[in-house]
Amino acid sequence: MPRLEFSQRVQRLPRYPAAGGYALPDDVALLASNESPYGPLPQVVEAAQRVLGGANRYPDPSNARLRRALADRTGVRSTRIAIGNGSCDVLLACGEALLEPGAELVYAWPSFSVYPHVAAASGATAITVPLDAAHRHDLEAMAREVTVATRMVIVCNPNNPTSTALPADEIAAFVADLPRHVVVVLDEAYIEFNILDDPDTTLDLLERHANVVILRTFSKIYGLAGLRVGYGLCGGEEMVQALDQVRQPFFCNVAAQAAAVEALRHQDAVADRVEQAVVARVEVESALAGLGIEPAESQANFVWFDLPDPAMEPDVVVGLRDRGVLVRAGTALGREGALRVTFGTPSENARFLDALRAVL
Numbered sequence: 001m002p003r004l005e006f007s008q009r010v011q012r013l014p015r016y017p018a019a020g021g022y023a024l025p026d027d028v029a030l031l032a033s034n035e036s037p038y039g040p041l042p043q044v045v046e047a048a049q050r051v052l053g054g055a056n057r058y059p060d061p062s063n064a065r066l067r068r069a070l071a072d073r074t075g076v077r078s079t080r081i082a083i084g085n086g087s088c089d090v091l092l093a094c095g096e097a098l099l100e101p102g103a104e105l106v107y108a109w110p111s112f113s114v115y116p117h118v119a120a121a122s123g124a125t126a127i128t129v130p131l132d133a134a135h136r137h138d139l140e141a142m143a144r145e146v147t148v149a150t151r152m153v154i155v156c157n158p159n160n161p162t163s164t165a166l167p168a169d170e171i172a173a174f175v176a177d178l179p180r181h182v183v184v185v186l187d188e189a190y191i192e193f194n195i196l197d198d199p200d201t202t203l204d205l206l207e208r209h210a211n212v213v214i215l216r217t218f219s220k221i222y223g224l225a226g227l228r229v230g231y232g233l234c235g236g237e238e239m240v241q242a243l244d245q246v247r248q249p250f251f252c253n254v255a256a257q258a259a260a261v262e263a264l265r266h267q268d269a270v271a272d273r274v275e276q277a278v279v280a281r282v283e284v285e286s287a288l289a290g291l292g293i294e295p296a297e298s299q300a301n302f303v304w305f306d307l308p309d310p311a312m313e314p315d316v317v318v319g320l321r322d323r324g325v326l327v328r329a330g331t332a333l334g335r336e337g338a339l340r341v342t343f344g345t346p347s348e349n350a351r352f353l354d355a356l357r358a359v360l
């Protein structure tokens, strides 16, 4: 058999450590991917279904309705909004638009497992900065890594996989001190779950800094992970144009666009889901405390904690899986001996806690 000759780029690219479980029976508690345990609202499902009859036509490549709805919701001008096939699509496009060999990308670690891909895809150099002792971004240390070669800095707030958040004023001070040629990508996939600040506080940064991109998604609080739609709110139009240049024209399908527009109309449901997640957070954290486990301070829809002994990790993950609970092992996410567990429904959370008690 002849061997295929893949590009240097492909040889550099890491494989995304996807969670398992997609082919498991229905009664498994899927607490491995930080999705919403609740399906989309019936009105959102109907909106997606209504447009399927017109699926012989390409979707609107300008995503005009969705951008207008987001402009109404956020106050950011629609010309400064980039839609994506999930916010990861916008993130990867930022990398393509900004990075190349010789350029540098700075991000914290452990953080989102897609970030190593951003650097590898472009041949840029990734500079990773360890989190502080409380599993939070160390912004001072990150600022020290910025050089003339830096094109992009990513701040994941709240951070995946550690669930921690920084106050918005610390982020604002960090952004204000950066050279203006450096694009700051603020990945706010979990911002709605953060109760430290109003979730929209950071939008002010866009008024002052043309080099800021705020990434948000319909995959988490809105419960639309399966439809793939996210967006970037940009400090300037230049960035939106560059993001469109590097991508195929029809990146966001008709059902995703329609569902997202409808989902934005139901902010009361968003508030309910935030409340459910906060209740789950308090319950799971106090049950973990009862087991002598002290998780990182979560401002997200998941918890992150070290097991009593790092060597237990594989057995604990398998033990939980045998009891019908899927979680993420820390080793795949940058810290051996840790677990990341998404909050599910109250009964799924109880099942996780029972299983963990049994396994430990």
Ligand SMILES: *Cc1c(COP(=O)(O)O)cnc(C)c1O
Pocket: 034, 085, 086, 087, 088, 089, 112, 156, 159, 160, 187, 189, 216, 217, 218, 219, 220, 225, 228, 229, 230
């Ligand atoms: C889940 C997640 C996203 C969202 O990805 P989509 O492509 O919008 O589904 C982005 N960033 C982080 C840190 C995440 O955990």
